[in-house]
Amino acid sequence: MKNALVIAAREFEEKRFVAYAAVAFAVLPFLLAVIPGINGRSPLDTIAMSALIFGTTFAVAVAVISGASFVGRDLSEGRMSFYFSRPAGPFSIWFGKLTAGILMIVGCFGLIIVPARLAAGQHWERLVSSSTTWSVFYILSLAIALFLLAHVISTFARSRSPLLAFDFAAAVICGVSIRLMLLPLIAGDAAVIVSKLELALVIAAALAIVCGGAWQLERGRTDRRRNHLALSQFLWGTMAVVLLIAAAYVAWVVSVKPSDLTGHVRATRSAAGPFAVITGTAKGRGDYRAAFLLNSEDGTTMRLDPWAEFGVHYTRDGRSVVAPRRAANFAEILIYTRGKSEPLDTGLTVTSGDFVASDDGNRIAVLSRPNISIYDVAQKRSLTSARLPDAKYLRAFFVTPDVVRLYVTQQEGTKILELDVRARGLRETGFIASPGYLALNADPSAAHMLVRQAHSGGLTLNDARTGAPIKTLATGTNVIAARYLRDGRIVFIDGPDSATVLHVLSADGTQQRDIPLGAKKWAMFIGDDGARVVVTDVDAKAGRVFESINIDRGVIEQRQPTREWVTSGAFDLRPPIEALREVFYVDANSHIMAWNPATGAKRTITGG
Amino acid sequence: MSDTAIRISDLSVRYGRMIAVEHAALNVSRGAVYALVGRNGAGKSSLVRCLLGQQKPQRGDVALFGEDAWKRRKSLMQRIGVVTEDADAPPEMSVGAIARFCSRLYDKWDQDSVEARLRAFGVPLTSRFGSLSKGQKKQVSLAMALAISPELLVLDDPTLGLDVVARKSLFEEVIGDLADRGTTIFITTHDLAGVETFADRVGMMEHGRIVLDEDVDALKSRFRRIRFAAQPVAIDTAVLRPTVMRSWGGGAEAIVSNYDDVSFERLRSASNIGAAEVEAMSLEEIFIAIAGGNNS
Numbered sequence: 001m002k003n004a005l006v007i008a009a010r011e012f013e014e015k016r017f018v019a020y021a022a023v024a025f026a027v028l029p030f031l032l033a034v035i036p037g038i039n040g041r042s043p044l045d046t047i048a049m050s051a052l053i054f055g056t057t058f059a060v061a062v063a064v065i066s067g068a069s070f071v072g073r074d075l076s077e078g079r080m081s082f083y084f085s086r087p088a089g090p091f092s093i094w095f096g097k098l099t100a101g102i103l104m105i106v107g108c109f110g111l112i113i114v115p116a117r118l119a120a121g122q123h124w125e126r127l128v129s130s131s132t133t134w135s136v137f138y139i140l141s142l143a144i145a146l147f148l149l150a151h152v153i154s155t156f157a158r159s160r161s162p163l164l165a166f167d168f169a170a171a172v173i174c175g176v177s178i179r180l181m182l183l184p185l186i187a188g189d190a191a192v193i194v195s196k197l198e199l200a201l202v203i204a205a206a207l208a209i210v211c212g213g214a215w216q217l218e219r220g221r222t223d224r225r226r227n228h229l230a231l232s233q234f235l236w237g238t239m240a241v242v243l244l245i246a247a248a249y250v251a252w253v254v255s256v257k258p259s260d261l262t263g264h265v266r267a268t269r270s271a272a273g274p275f276a277v278i279t280g281t282a283k284g285r286g287d288y289r290a291a292f293l294l295n296s297e298d299g300t301t302m303r304l305d306p307w308a309e310f311g312v313h314y315t316r317d318g319r320s321v322v323a324p325r326r327a328a329n330f331a332e333i334l335i336y337t338r339g340k341s342e343p344l345d346t347g348l349t350v351t352s353g354d355f356v357a358s359d360d361g362n363r364i365a366v367l368s369r370p371n372i373s374i375y376d377v378a379q380k381r382s383l384t385s386a387r388l389p390d391a392k393y394l395r396a397f398f399v400t401p402d403v404v405r406l407y408v409t410q411q412e413g414t415k416i417l418e419l420d421v422r423a424r425g426l427r428e429t430g431f432i433a434s435p436g437y438l439a440l441n442a443d444p445s446a447a448h449m450l451v452r453q454a455h456s457g458g459l460t461l462n463d464a465r466t467g468a469p470i471k472t473l474a475t476g477t478n479v480i481a482a483r484y485l486r487d488g489r490i491v492f493i494d495g496p497d498s499a500t501v502l503h504v505l506s507a508d509g510t511q512q513r514d515i516p517l518g519a520k521k522w523a524m525f526i527g528d529d530g531a532r533v534v535v536t537d538v539d540a541k542a543g544r545v546f547e548s549i550n551i552d553r554g555v556i557e558q559r560q561p562t563r564e565w566v567t568s569g570a571f572d573l574r575p576p577i578e579a580l581r582e583v584f585y586v587d588a589n590s591h592i593m594a595w596n597p598a599t600g601a602k603r604t605i606t607g608g
Numbered sequence: 609m610s611d612t613a614i615r616i617s618d619l620s621v622r623y624g625r626m627i628a629v630e631h632a633a634l635n636v637s638r639g640a641v642y643a644l645v646g647r648n649g650a651g652k653s654s655l656v657r658c659l660l661g662q663q664k665p666q667r668g669d670v671a672l673f674g675e676d677a678w679k680r681r682k683s684l685m686q687r688i689g690v691v692t693e694d695a696d697a698p699p700e701m702s703v704g705a706i707a708r709f710c711s712r713l714y715d716k717w718d719q720d721s722v723e724a725r726l727r728a729f730g731v732p733l734t735s736r737f738g739s740l741s742k743g744q745k746k747q748v749s750l751a752m753a754l755a756i757s758p759e760l761l762v763l764d765d766p767t768l769g770l771d772v773v774a775r776k777s778l779f780e781e782v783i784g785d786l787a788d789r790g791t792t793i794f795i796t797t798h799d800l801a802g803v804e805t806f807a808d809r810v811g812m813m814e815h816g817r818i819v820l821d822e823d824v825d826a827l828k829s830r831f832r833r834i835r836f837a838a839q840p841v842a843i844d845t846a847v848l849r850p851t852v853m854r855s856w857g858g859g860a861e862a863i864v865s866n867y868d869d870v871s872f873e874r875l876r877s878a879s880n881i882g883a884a885e886v887e888a889m890s891l892e893e894i895f896i897a898i899a900g901g902n903n904s
Contacts (some may be wrong), residue, residue: 002712003712003713006709006712006713010701010705010709013701013705014698014700014701078694078696079696079697079698080696080699081657081660081662081692081696082697084660084661084662084681084686085660085662085690085692085696086713087682087683087685087686087714087715088682088685088713089682136754147895219664221661221662221663221664222657222662222663223662223663224655225623226663226664265776371805517680
């Protein structure tokens with residue numbers, strides 16, 4: 001320890017001219033502040049700004065220059081024997097020199113910054129957005145990191161050893177390994193883990209260099225090539241161990257299973273088929289978000305890009321899931337199909353916008369403003385494209401595999417257009433002259449649709465292709481949900497919050513049955529199995545619940561409280577082909593649960 | 609306490625494929641003056657670096673006062689004064705600063721002796737080390753090395769750059785004085801004439817090998833130059849072994865490496881070689897003869 005301080009003092013004394021230069025740079029901001037034309041509006045701002053620039057530049061320059069010379073130059077010029085001919089241990093020599101180098105960086109920065117900081121007062125705080133302490137910490141950390149890096153490069157380069165090629169290869173391997181390690185975490189939106197891991201790797205590298213420096217002098221002493229060899233062995237050996245540990249940690253983080261998901265769990269579920277996408281974070285795995293495609297029939301899962309939950313589409317026949325996967329600045333479109341263990345890469349990429357799939361998933365329409373294109377998945381080619389009109393809201397679905405219908409809401413109303421593969425053009429087929437957002441729901445054949453006006457609370461039956469009104473189903477009764485059932489019947493809920501009623505109508509809008517539901521603050525249809533309609537609502541007494549309503553008998557058969565509901569096709573523009581068998585919800589313990597609306601049976605999907 | 613100050617056994621040093629020292633072995637007793645000679649690139653400096661624990665050999669051991677030079681370098685350096693081949697002090701430091709720095713590292717330090725020696729050498733304390741001549745730098749290094757009253761003084765080519773007066777002063781006053789006081793001295797040099805008067809033992813390196821390691825007196829007593837007035841018919845090599853044989857004037861000159869008076873008389877009486885003149889040789893002449901003989 002004593003020898004290290006003696007050596008540090010000697011090194012410091014040798015470099016005292018650097019400190020004199022720092023004093024000169026400390027005076028410079030004050031001189032600039034009194035020169036007309038340079039000092040700007042506020043001399044204090046000039047002092048603060050120029051001191052920060054000078055201090056940072058000076059600290060970085062001193063770091064790089066002294067890092068490249070404090071050991072490397074002594075070795076290459078044969079002057080390390082000055083220390084090794086005396087009773088000084090290699091650790092004392094290294095840590096003495098290191099201490100002097102770091103103190104020189106910190107001291108010079110302080111010499112330039114402190115007078116300006118004291119003089120500038122509030123002007124300094126305005127200039128430096130974060131706190132002064134953190135700004136200084138970041139700048140000095142950067143300078144010290146450069147100091148250590150310069151030492152490594154200098155030791156390697158000055159040895160003129162062929163080992164340099166190995167070092168280059170090792171550095172490239174380290175860089176590539178880190179990138180490969182971080183990619184799955186970035187894909188899992190684990191920003192906190194990524195930043196902590198990066199910080200840990202930087203600290204580990206810094207420690208490896210600090211300890212490696214002592215090791216190189218212990219093993220290499222005055223021989224520059226042996227110094228190189230020793231530092232190289234220590235540095236890359238340590239980094240290999242650190243990267244293995246980091247890789248094992250990353251592997252553990254990303255190895256999360258669906259049942260591990262306990263935090264921020266979310267899901268979407270196919271309206272009819274067995275598929276669901278579930279995402280969430282797991283205990284001890286930070287903010288890493290895993291996503292799985294679950295086949296609820298057989299319980300099998302597949303890993304998905306966590307981002308897929310925001311772009312997943314379930315086909316109407318319930319057999320397939322179309323999901324995006326991030327790749328660089330675009331997304332690849334994959335199709336997962338029931339009974340197939342691997343997804344099909346459609347070859348289709350999307351940079352922005354949305355897409356919809358045909359009922360069987362064999363065609364995909366990409367709505368990327370200003371264009372719409374229809375792709376054939378099997379042929380992997382575009383069948384037709386057209387320019388989209390401007391729109392506030394844009395909704396679309398495949399009427400047939402050849403025709404995509406679009407509902408384009410503009411200022412004055414909603415235009416109805418169709419893009420036909422055979423006609424190769426976008427054709428306007430109708431218009432609904434009602435400003436604002438319209439809630440739309442088409443019948444299974446896409447011939448008719450329910451139009452609910454948000455502002456008036458009214459509900460009409462319209463021609464789905466032309467938009468022409470056919471029949472008014474409700475006026476001024478506060479319709480809060482409306483939907484076609486799979487068999488073509490219509491259901492809607494209206495009435496005051498204190499006494500809502502579920503109306504069941506035939507396909508032509510003829511009233512069949514009214515079922516009182518009681519006090520509801522909000523409600524939404526999930527789907528039906530032919531005999532029952534499943535509604536999610538906020539009950540005045542029970543809170544948020546799922547209710548299974550037998551529309552033939554007019555009774556609520558099952559009721560299940562939920563913390564959050566899972567969409568399960570609630571926003572689909574047309575009813576699914578298959579019957580609804582199961583719905584998902586998030587319970588009070590943040591577990592995703594499956595609920596059978598016919599029997600009321602529950603099972604745990606995640607967290608159990 | 610070991611009587612051996614330096615023990616080197618089976619020492620080998622390599623730089624890649626190049627062999628600097630190969631299977632070197634030598635012993636230096638306490639209080640002895642050992643001169644290691646050899647041509648440039650013979651491996652002397654590599655051997656010295658191993659001796660000082662600055663370089664780890666690929667093979668072999670170096671012990672100083674019975675302790676491993678590599679492992680115990682730090683504590684051994686408290687007892688060893690070193691003058692390296694190249695001036696290694698930082699050029700920006702003043703001579704006084706170097707002395708202050710060194711004084712803090714050693715357990716014992718005689719600042720007065722440093723100042724006295726530097727005065728004697730004519731080197732001011734305020735001088736920047738980098739501004740000194742090569743000889744003055746050596747003198748500064750020597751002053752520092754002697755400030756601890758070392759038990760062992762290692763001098764790696766100390767006369768390099770010294771003028772004739774300084775060289776004579778170094779050998780006669782400094783080293784001679786230290787040798788008289790019982791300090792062990794290990795010196796590598798080209799200046800054989802300088803060490804001849806006080807070296808107890810001499811070693812010679814060639815191509816990384818120690819080809820000679822012998823007491824100076826014994827070495828000098830067995831080497832003789834014999835000048836024959838006429839060309840000898842033949843020399844019985846079983847009696848006297850000529851290292852070098854060449855024409856000289858009308859006769860011949862032989863340098864023999866196993867001379868003794870009895871053998872010489874036997875040779876003379878057995879062979880009809882007529883008049884012969886026997887001369888003692890200096891270390892330098894012996895070195896040239898050995899080096900030349902080995903090269904031929």
